[in-house]
Amino acid sequence: MVKGFCNAGRLEEACELFQAMKGQGFAPNVVAYFMLLEGICKHMSTRKALELLGEMDKVGRNCSPNVITYTFVIKSFCEKGQTIKASRILNRMEACQCVPNCIIVITLIMGLCVEGHVKEACKLIDRVTGHGVSNSDCYSSLVLALIRINKLDEVEKLFRKMLVNGAKPSAIACSTMIREICREGQVLDSFCLYNEIERMQYFSSIDTEIYSTLLVGLCQQSHSVEAMKLARLMLRKRIRLEAPYDEIIMEANVLTTL
Template sequence: MPIASLSRLISLSIHTKQSKIFNLQFSSVSSADKFFTLLEKKQSNIEKTLALVNAKLDPNCVCEVLKRCSFDISLSQISLRFFIWAGLQSNCRYSSYMYNKAAGFLKIKQNPFLVLDVIKAYRMEKCSVNLKMFKVVLNLCKEANIADEALLLLRKMPEFNLRPDTTAYNVVIRLLCEKGDMDMTHKLMKEIGLIDLYPDMMTYFAMIKGFCNAGRLEEACELFQAMKGQGFSPNAVTYSVLLEGICKYRSTEKALELLGEMEKAGGNCSPNVITYTSVIKSFCEKGQTIEALRILDRMEACQCVPNRITVITLITGLCTEGHVEEAYKLIDRIAGRGVSNSDCNSSLVLALIRINRLNEAEKLFRKMLVSGAKPSGIACSTMIREICHEGRVLDGFCLYNEIERMQYISSIDTDIYSTLLVGLCRQSHSVEAVKLARLMLRRRIRLEAPYVDEIIEHLKNSTDKELVTQLSRIAS
């Protein structure tokens, strides 16, 4: 094909695509204009009039209408009614993202009684109301995290001769669980059975998680057993929620028992890395890190690879309890299997610093640099900071230069520069201080506020007056 013809073809294709995008945007805006103009009239029983509007309705159009209405507080209720009506139309289904956007435009969190005012307006105007309309409003409550208003909505359904279904109950139960009102959620769960409904997996999961978060483990365990008795098979997520609660509030023996149950069940009940790490963390927090290593054995036997959190938890626990040699052995055992050698050793450096074994930590850190292993950003920053706190600022500066030479400098906290610079100034290492100050200027790194005056005063003695001026400008 000739070049000129090919260029015309590409140009035509781009123009066509741009035209389609423009037409789509224009269509949404035009539709939004029509709906918004109608809403501004604030008519009663607006739903009947909305159905007569000859305009394309889709989530983009709904968002545009809500956005415009959000600038006029007097349109709050009518725009909510528009959102509810639109959500019932076959060509306008809402996603969680859409509910989240709508809750923001409607300011449901700031004005939670709006959802109740709308229901009151429906009743006063004798509007036809169905269960789907209530569900739209309940989903808004879920996004805005307003539990009390969601419960009141549930209680108002019978006023319209409507009966909530399990899905509606689940929204309210989940919100109340997150609020911590487990007595009310328990009451609602009993209520479900009284009206010939049945709790589903979502109901049980929300309740079990709520009881665990509230520290009411006996009730969580009873509900877990009741769930299995009803024929529901718990998955790894449900087991993990219960296990996390047990680890937090009860004995490690009970945690091991439940972990064994998961391992025995297998399949989608098999414990994952989060499950095992939760149990390991529980043992470490109780000062039983050596026992936690046995959980690692079980983990590996089930071909579950530890992650960075698992390793940090174990290394920190071992060092805190004085089992430093075991920490080294652990790294030899697991480095490179899911967690890099650099991450393992960085964790050990930090753990050694926490137990005041700075010399050993520094030795390990320098060994990492020599071997080409990249220490984590927090390990680099903490190492330099601790050396400076010991009064060895020049050593800290030299270590900084080593890290820079290895091109690991981007991971260092910006406050380290000010710590180094003020230390160099106080110990009269003027050449190094000027060098670091110039580097900070090149990288636009600001001086930390507490040190500005002291550093500026010291650098005034240098021959580079322009350096002092420029450094003053970028001070925090």
């Protein structure tokens, strides 16, 4: 019945039923607590959610919040635009020796940046790196977050710093970084960055569409030497041009010179 009330958005009744169960001597299990917590996060205040987390801690036994519980609550807070409050939940986790997972960290980094707290996101990375989350995962997430809020100058500096320091960016961070520089019309800079990443062998699972985007951009800006280098590399790697890029390239008459 608790779940039914929660699903219907009748949280006051769900909470009353929950308290009545305890008053009758029934000890709610972790499933019941999680159902109520889910409803509170969805329909009520973050304060109520924190109060219920505190109650779960006091009850102990199998009802103590675990990393799955904390992940759900933190994501819920971030979705409501309360990422600073969500980041403070890490203090609770540390107190009960619960290590944050990659999902928690990525969610917080993105939320903090979107809400304008870039410095707090950087502090968070310093705090969690090496404690279950890799340096590369953290900074790759920061790259994507900065791109999302259009901090392109900052993100390019960060990305190059990652390469210099040996922090391997994720495939999606590499792809997105190159794509954004291309969109700014700096295709030659994108190609140079591509070469730098390729030299470090960080392209194991890069989006193949990036090759087509780069090749078209180089052709359209008349960088024929670089275009031919990239085209030969694509042939060697057996990367096919994607539509509609193939027609644009053929019109540019690049491949006939290979």
